[in-house]
Amino acid sequence: MIRKAVKILYTVLAIYAVLVATHLGEFWPFSIYPMFSQAGNEWSRSLVHEVGPDYKVTDWNTLLSDELPGDVFALDNIGFNQNDLANLISKNEDWSPRRMQSIRHFFGDYLDENGFVVYRVRGKYAEEDSHEVIIEFTPYFYLFPDTTILNPKLEN
Amino acid sequence: MKFKSFYSHLFQFNREETRGDFILIKFLEFVMLFQVLMYAWRWAGYMPLLSEVILPLGIANYLDVTFMFQSGFAYANAAIISIFMLIGFLDKWRFSYIIALLFFHLHYVSRYSQGEISHGSNLTAMVLLSFALAAIFFQDKSVRRKISFGFVIFFAGLGYVSAAMSKLIGGGIFWSDGAHMYLWMGERSIDRLSQDGFFEFNLLQQLMFEHYWLSTLILTFGLLVELSGFLLWFKKTRWIQATLLIGMHVGILVTMNIYFGPYIYILLIIGFPWNDWINRVLEKKPHSELNTLIDRRLYA
Numbered sequence: 001m002i003r004k005a006v007k008i009l010y011t012v013l014a015i016y017a018v019l020v021a022t023h024l025g026e027f028w029p030f031s032i033y034p035m036f037s038q039a040g041n042e043w044s045r046s047l048v049h050e051v052g053p054d055y056k057v058t059d060w061n062t063l064l065s066d067e068l069p070g071d072v073f074a075l076d077n078i079g080f081n082q083n084d085l086a087n088l089i090s091k092n093e094d095w096s097p098r099r100m101q102s103i104r105h106f107f108g109d110y111l112d113e114n115g116f117v118v119y120r121v122r123g124k125y126a127e128e129d130s131h132e133v134i135i136e137f138t139p140y141f142y143l144f145p146d147t148t149i150l151n152p153k154l155e156n
Numbered sequence: 157m158k159f160k161s162f163y164s165h166l167f168q169f170n171r172e173e174t175r176g177d178f179i180l181i182k183f184l185e186f187v188m189l190f191q192v193l194m195y196a197w198r199w200a201g202y203m204p205l206l207s208e209v210i211l212p213l214g215i216a217n218y219l220d221v222t223f224m225f226q227s228g229f230a231y232a233n234a235a236i237i238s239i240f241m242l243i244g245f246l247d248k249w250r251f252s253y254i255i256a257l258l259f260f261h262l263h264y265v266s267r268y269s270q271g272e273i274s275h276g277s278n279l280t281a282m283v284l285l286s287f288a289l290a291a292i293f294f295q296d297k298s299v300r301r302k303i304s305f306g307f308v309i310f311f312a313g314l315g316y317v318s319a320a321m322s323k324l325i326g327g328g329i330f331w332s333d334g335a336h337m338y339l340w341m342g343e344r345s346i347d348r349l350s351q352d353g354f355f356e357f358n359l360l361q362q363l364m365f366e367h368y369w370l371s372t373l374i375l376t377f378g379l380l381v382e383l384s385g386f387l388l389w390f391k392k393t394r395w396i397q398a399t400l401l402i403g404m405h406v407g408i409l410v411t412m413n414i415y416f417g418p419y420i421y422i423l424l425i426i427g428f429p430w431n432d433w434i435n436r437v438l439e440k441k442p443h444s445e446l447n448t449l450i451d452r453r454l455y456a
Contacts, residue, residue, distance in 0.1 A: 001169065001294075001299060002163055002164060002167060002169050004293065004294075005163070005167050005303050005306065006163050008289055008293055009307065009310065012285075012289065023213075023214065023217065025322075026213055026214070026273055027213075027214050028213060028214050028261060028264045028265065028268075028277075028278065028281065029261075029264075029277070029278045029279075029280075029281030029282050029284075029285065031275060031278055031315075031318075032318050032319075032321075032322050033275060033278075033315055033316075033318050033319035033322055034319075034322040034326065035273075035275055035319070035322075036323065036340065037322040037323045037325065037326030037327060037331075038326050038327070039323075039326065039327035039330075039331050039333070039336040039339075040327070040333070040335070040336050040339065041339075043339065043342075043343045045343060045346045045347060045350065046350060047346060047349065047350045048350065072349055072350075072353050072354070073353070074350075074351065074352050074353025074354075075350055075351050076351055076352055076353065077353075079202070079205065080205060081202070081270075081272075081351070082347050082350040082351040083270070083271075083272035083274075083347070084206075084270035084271070084272060085350070086272070086347075086350070087210060087211070087270050087271025087272050088210060088270060088271065090271075091210055091211065091271045092210065099208070102207040102208060105205075105207065106205060121346050123339055123342045123343055123346070124339075125335070125339070131334075131335045131338055131368060132338075133338050133339055133342045135342055135346065
């Protein structure tokens with residue numbers, strides 16, 4: 001009995017090893033558990049601010065937190081997970097109208113009478129060998145009831 | 157400890173199954189069932205929000221899973237998972253758990269197709285795999301329970317050691333530099349702000365920002381606790397290791413606002429000698445109805 005159990009264990013371990021080795025460390029539920037293994041690297045997340053439907057878009061400068069217009073819009077309001085929006089912003093290279101439409105879809109009825117700006121948020125050390133972290137906000141796109149304005153750098 | 161003796165202890169083949177063992181393992185199976193159903197229906201409710209696959213994981217590398225985002229498919233899959241889980245729990249068909257796991261895999265890769273890899277459900281699924289393997293390959297129910305529990309203990313310990321090794325490979329021995337924590341705390345502050353609309357650093361986080369050594373100490377503790385995850389494999393050290401791991405998970409919650417609830421619950425069940433404690437209580441009234449009821453199931 002014990003031999004059979006050990007044989008099964010080793011077989012599963014072999015399958016585990018092959019699957020994670022051939023799929024960048026992840027073949028759920030098999031994993032090498034790489035979370036937080038990349039220490040000290042710059043990170044990229046996202047944040048949505050509610051700016052109202054009549055907000056005038058004047059520039060696309062990168063800002064600090066106390067310079068942001070409007071108020072934070074909690075993604076809990078639309079039941080969307082912040083990890084998914086952050087990855088959509090940071091990993092996406094396709095800013096086609098179809099993709100933008102799918103992003104507008106997340107906001108549902110909230111877009112009927114409101115305007116939002118979606119920021120890509122970057123965190124990094126202020127200087128090399130510094131412990132101080134600075135967080136910068138770059139507007140990626142504005143969503144208004146009848147229009148979407150994309151950061152010109154993304155359009156290019 | 158000799159090689160054979162290690163496995164004998166892991167699978168408890170060196171002792172007769174007790175009433176306490178039976179209750180403990182059935183409770184673990186029940187908690188696993190609850191967690192799988194919770195994930196299945198929660199993810200099913202989320203998937204209609206999605207429209208495209210950003211990062212294919214697992215089977216999604218070979219199968220276009222966007223059909224799961226269309227009306228009804230995610231709910232149908234959740235229903236299929238639930239049905240096979242219940243058949244497995246009621247012990248009606250030995251292949252039901254493995255089939256539930258395959259559909260659960262499809263569910264996971266569809267839900268987490270947006271670029272973020274979540275490890276929150278991995279241990280739950282490894283518990284399911286453990287019960288599935290035991291059900292497929294072993295006829296005797298008492299042996300099945302011992303094997304399931306042994307696999308769960310083994311995979312839980314392996315996962316933590318693997319996590320520690322990944323950190324050491326990715327960050328070297330300076331992985332636990334307290335300044336790294338400052339970056340992660342900043343990242344998590346944006347995550348919570350984005351999700352909830354508000355965020356404030358708690359007292360411990362403020363202390364960590366003020367005292368670099370404290371931040372380094374907490375990261376070092378976490379790394380060492382993960383690295384010693386293999387101590388779950390030995391009965392004598394299991395409760396100590398489980399306590400440390402639960403402490404680490406509470407630490408992750410307080411410092412980085414990440415809640416690994418299912419891990420904590422599973423560690424609470426497998427990490428402590430509940431079976432011995434249950435036996436002690438049951439032995440006080442050896443002829444009670446509860447004992448008779450358990451014996452009927454135990455020796456079925």
